[in-house]
Amino acid sequence: QVQLVESGGGVVQPGRSLRLSCTASGFPFGSDAVHWVRQAPGKGLEWVAVISHDGRNEYYADSVRGRFTISIDNSKNILYLQMNSLRAEDTAVYYCTREHTSPKFDSWGQGTLVTVSS
Amino acid sequence: QTVVTQEPSLTVSPGGTVTLTCASSTGAVTSGYYPNWFQQKPGQGPRALIYSTSNKHSWTPARFSGYLLGGKAALTLSAVQPEDEAHYYCLLYCGGTQPWVFGGGTKVTVL
Numbered sequence: 001q002v003q004l005v006e007s008g009g010g011v012v013q014p015g016r017s018l019r020l021s022c023t024a025s026g027f028p029f030g031s032d033a034v035h036w037v038r039q040a041p042g043k044g045l046e047w048v049a050v051i052s053h054d055g056r057n058e059y060y061a062d063s064v065r066g067r068f069t070i071s072i073d074n075s076k077n078i079l080y081l082q083m084n085s086l087r088a089e090d091t092a093v094y095y096c097t098r099e100h101t102s103p104k105f106d107s108w109g110q111g112t113l114v115t116v117s118s
Numbered sequence: 119q120t121v122v123t124q125e126p127s128l129t130v131s132p133g134g135t136v137t138l139t140c141a142s143s144t145g146a147v148t149s150g151y152y153p154n155w156f157q158q159k160p161g162q163g164p165r166a167l168i169y170s171t172s173n174k175h176s177w178t179p180a181r182f183s184g185y186l187l188g189g190k191a192a193l194t195l196s197a198v199q200p201e202d203e204a205h206y207y208c209l210l211y212c213g214g215t216q217p218w219v220f221g222g223g224t225k226v227t228v229l
Contacts, residue, residue, distance in 0.1 A: 104154065
């Protein structure tokens with residue numbers, strides 16, 4: 001059974017950094033691209049970033065490019081999102097999801113809440 | 119940056135049919151955009167419904183169907199049930215430096 005569990009959320013001041021983790025189980029982690037998606041309070045879903053299955057290719061939303069970095073540790077089955085220079089508008093629930101064949105996004109974590117506030 | 123547009127809200131009666139659409143600012147949506155559809159209920163994470171335009175996940179009820187319609191991706195809910203009341207989001211592959219883009223979502227009310 002595929003399972004994704006996010007962690008690392010919390011309250012952080014503007015301009016500071018935070019690293020989110022997504023621990024995967026139930027599938028070969030190095031076989032699929034994995035994404036971060038976020039949802040600000042009361043708002044819709046926003047695609048954030050993706051990293052290829054081998055970690056060689058990364059793409060980002062314009063809103064986070066240059067501030068966020070996605071990475072994977074295939075030996076530990078963990079996806080990361082390093083978030084620097086955080087802004088109030090980065091406040092959201094962050095989800096990880098895998099892009100399985102076709103492509104389809106069949107598995108999602110429960111999300112972790114990041115609140116950027118002074 | 120591509121903008122993906124959905125109807126903000128739609129209302130349907132129980133047992134009725136409703137169609138949601140998903141448009142791209144760059145032109146017609148084709149199968150190469152790999153449209154995905156998700157359902158989200160209050161307090162829950164997204165739940166995948168449709169992938170690659172029209173393919174259902176094993177858990178997707180038969181009353182949900184995805185297709186292309188007039189240059190847009192579309193999701194039709196037939197024989198709507200009260201539990202179908204939710205937000206629905208489409209996701210398109212748009213390529214470029216920001217390859218994936220969500221639509222703004224459609225709130226479906228069953229009334």
